Amino acid sequence: MNKETANNIRQDLTADCSKCFGLCCTALNIIASSDFPINKPAATPCMNLQSDYSCQIHSQLREKGFKGCTVYDCLGAGQIVSQVTFNGQSWRDNPETGEKMFQVFPIMEQIHEMIAYAAEAMSYDISNDLSDELGQKLKELQDLTKLGADELLSLDLVIYRFSLNELLTVASDSIRENIIAKLIGANKVKDFDHARADWIGKKLKDKDLRATDFRGAYLIAADMRNADLRAVNFIGADLRDADISGADLSTSMFLTQMQINSAKGDVKTKLPSYIQLPSHWSN
Ligand code: SF4
Numbered sequence: 001m002n003k004e005t006a007n008n009i010r011q012d013l014t015a016d017c018s019k020c021f022g023l024c025c026t027a028l029n030i031i032a033s034s035d036f037p038i039n040k041p042a043a044t045p046c047m048n049l050q051s052d053y054s055c056q057i058h059s060q061l062r063e064k065g066f067k068g069c070t071v072y073d074c075l076g077a078g079q080i081v082s083q084v085t086f087n088g089q090s091w092r093d094n095p096e097t098g099e100k101m102f103q104v105f106p107i108m109e110q111i112h113e114m115i116a117y118a119a120e121a122m123s124y125d126i127s128n129d130l131s132d133e134l135g136q137k138l139k140e141l142q143d144l145t146k147l148g149a150d151e152l153l154s155l156d157l158v159i160y161r162f163s164l165n166e167l168l169t170v171a172s173d174s175i176r177e178n179i180i181a182k183l184i185g186a187n188k189v190k191d192f193d194h195a196r197a198d199w200i201g202k203k204l205k206d207k208d209l210r211a212t213d214f215r216g217a218y219l220i221a222a223d224m225r226n227a228d229l230r231a232v233n234f235i236g237a238d239l240r241d242a243d244i245s246g247a248d249l250s251t252s253m254f255l256t257q258m259q260i261n262s263a264k265g266d267v268k269t270k271l272p273s274y275i276q277l278p279s280h281w282s283n
Contacts, residue, residue: 009119009138010274013075013112020078021090022046022053025069027102035068043102053090062280070280071261075116077108085149100149107152108145114164115141117235117254120274121171124253130174134167169215172233172253176211179231183210239263245282 026049030040040046048056048066055061061069081104082088091098118138122131141160144152180192195215202222210228216236226246235254240262249255250270257275265281 003123006119006122007274010116010123013116015074015076016079017054019083020053020074021082021092021101022049023078023081023101023105024072024074025049025053025055026091027105030068033068035066035071037065043099070278071258073257073261074105074109075112075257077105077112080112080145081105081108084146085152097149100153104149104152107155107157110157110161111141111144113256114160115145116256117168118164120254121168124171124175126171126174130167130170134171137164137167168235168254172213172235175253176213176231176233179211234259244269 022045025046027043029042030036030038030046032039038047046055050056055069057064057066061067081101082090085104085108086097086101089097091101115138118134118141122134122138126134137160141164144155144160147155176192192211193213194217195213197214197217199222200218200220202219204227205223205225206227207224208228209224209232211231212229213233214237215233218238219242220238221241222243224242224244224247227244227248229244229247229249230251232249232252233254234252237259239259241264243264245264245266246268247265248270250272252272255272255275260271260275261278261280265278267277267281269277269281271277
């Protein structure tokens with residue numbers, strides 16, 4: 001698979017709410033917090049969901065306290081569950097299938113997330129062997145999206161996630177190590193390892209953090225304004241309220257739209273091509 005195809009797969013995982021039956025607003029539970037003003041159990045429509053599955057307060061979500069809705073991204077799982085798995089039959093028209101649809105939705109979301117990571121890894125300069133293994137994994141995951149509801153519900157996604165994570169780690173390490181070798185010499189690789197670090201609120205303004213491994217790191221409310229974050233591995237990192245205004249993430253690895261939506265930034269923040277600039281960021 002060439003890089004352009006891999007990039008296209010990554011970019012195609014964009015939510016199209018016009019083809020979805022409001023699944024994120026119905027299937028998922030909501031807990032009152034700084035992100036939501038209400039409690040809502042799973043498998044129950046939000047009070048703001050309209051009969052055409054649009055949101056009554058779409059343009060005022062943040063003002064009305066529904067910040068979490070502006071952060072959430074299903075990576076296109078909603079339209080696939082609605083139009084492919086359930087053939088365009090909504091939970092309102094067929095209440096008997098509703099419960100199953102709500103259970104399938106988070107499973108499809110996880111599959112789409114894995115597809116996004118696999119496609120992204122394939123867009124990098126990696127060995128042919130690794131590219132072949134990732135290609136095989138990507139095909140397996142794409143095939144899962146075509147399964148029926150019962151088959152999807154019986155999947156053990158941990159197995160898929162575990163084997164994919166190993167390949168993603170090899171891919172990101174090889175990219176990072178090449179860059180680190182050029183930056184300071186190959187002997188200092190461990191200086192760049194901050195996987196699962198607790199850097200909540202850390203002051204990192206203007207820092208050169210290129211090629212750092214931030215896998216699963218807690219970067220909540222960290223000040224990373226104008227930081228150089230190129231070739232950083234952000235897989236699973238918590239970026240809630242991290243300030244990345246003016247920072248360079250143009251070649252950061254394994255970032256999701258949801259991570260970026262949850263952070264603070266501005267028009268000067270440089271993002272990978274497959275990530276949209278959040279509309280709630282300041283100018
Ligand atoms: S507030 Fe709007 S976007 Fe958020 S869950 Fe309710 S209907 Fe969906």
